[in-house]
Amino acid sequence: MxxxxxxxxxxxxxxxxxxxxxxxxxxxxxxxxxxxxxxxxxxxxxQPNEIWKGLEYLADTGIAHEMGLLAAGLGLERFIDIRADEADARAGLQGGTPRTIEGPLYVAGAPVCQGVARLDDGSEDGKAEVLMMQGTVRDEHGKPLPGAQVEVWHANSLGNYSFFDKSQPAFNLRRTLIADAEGCYQFRSTMPCGYGCPPEGPVQQLLNQLGRHGRRPAHVHFFVSAPGYRMLTTQINIDGDEYLWDDFAFASRDGLVPAVKKISDAQQLKTHGLSKPFSSIDFDFTLYQERSTLPGSEVERQRARA
Structure with missing residues (x-):
């Protein structure tokens, strides 16, 4: 035919x-x-057997709740971002914080904190390295954005996300921070670990057939928004991770790998109430003002809610 x-x-x-x-x-x-x-x-x-096996694979992936992993692992989610980047470029937008994929592990409704927050529940004290992260949310002209909203979520030191990992409280390592009067945010957490697709799951089974691994580097996710500005979906990756530039989800990007400072100064340890050295990351977000000529920046998709 x-x-x-x-x-x-x-x-x-x-x-x-x-x-x-x-x-x-x-x-x-x-x-x-x-x-x-x-x-x-x-x-x-x-052949008919192949066609029906393909349909069964999609059904099995849905049953396993791995369609989000499939979209990431086949590059579909990254392709969506590439098209959005091209639309930004045509509109003359440049200099903002790079976007990258949301992934499948966001949970709506995280507790709201003003300016400063601790994300972890303390269960990994003494086991996981403490991470301090701070920065400022600005507009494309460098002006701070007071009251900007910074939603943050990441995995624990075992690579597991709360809500999906029932051994953790539903909102462990998840918060919504409201930037202060200078547009600043700050949080204390634990250093995340990278993770892999479930080894027996349908996505990893397909990746095996394609000769690919299913690993992600350690990273921290963000939604950043402010009234009148385009919502930013992004994540920062932890420098030095084995899979930093070999992410199965194709989400690593220049501009999203900030320096990780190792802090051992006695005064700083005392200030933060710590007895061991910790890691610190400085990272500012830059948002674009809304443009009526561009599609909406908030993606409508099904998301978990605790």
Missing amino acids: NNRQIDQLIDDFLIKTARGKVNPRVQQVTVRLLGDLFKAIEDLDL
Whole structure:
């Protein structure tokens, strides 16, 4: 069957059979994707067993709640960001904090703190290195943004995220910080660890077939927003991690690998009430003002809520 015949078949299946009110956008997308799928089946001579195994794989991935991992691991989520970067460039936006993927492990409703917060519940005291992170939220002209919202979440020292890891309190290592009058935020936490896809899960099974690992470097996620400004979805990666530039989710980017300072000064330890050296990261966020010519910056997708 050639492409013209397939196009006619899709028209017969999806256009001519319409009897009720049609959503033009849904119809347009379905026609295109199904047509491309049919052409791939023809070009690759996919056999019925292969087609049904593919459908079963997608069903299994959904049951395992790994569709978010699949989107990250195949580069789909990074591709979405690339397109958004291109739209920013066409609009003349430059100099803001780079965006990168959200990933599948955000949980809505984290406790709100004013300016300063401790993210961890203390259960890893003496086991995990303390991390202090601080900075300022600014606009594209360098002006601080008082009251900006900084949502932060990351894994513990075992690479596990609260809510999904039921051994942790639901909002451990998750907070929403409101920047102070100078646009500053600060938090104390523990140094995160990288993680990998569940080894027996469907995403890792596919990655194995593709000869790829499923590891991520240690990182900290952020949503940063302020009224009248475009929401920023980003993360910083911990410098020195083995997988820093070999992230299975393709999320590592220049500008998102800040220096990690090792603090052992006695006075600073005393100030923070610590007896052991800790790590410190300085990182400022730069937000763009809203532009009516650009699509909305907040992505609508299903997210967990504790």
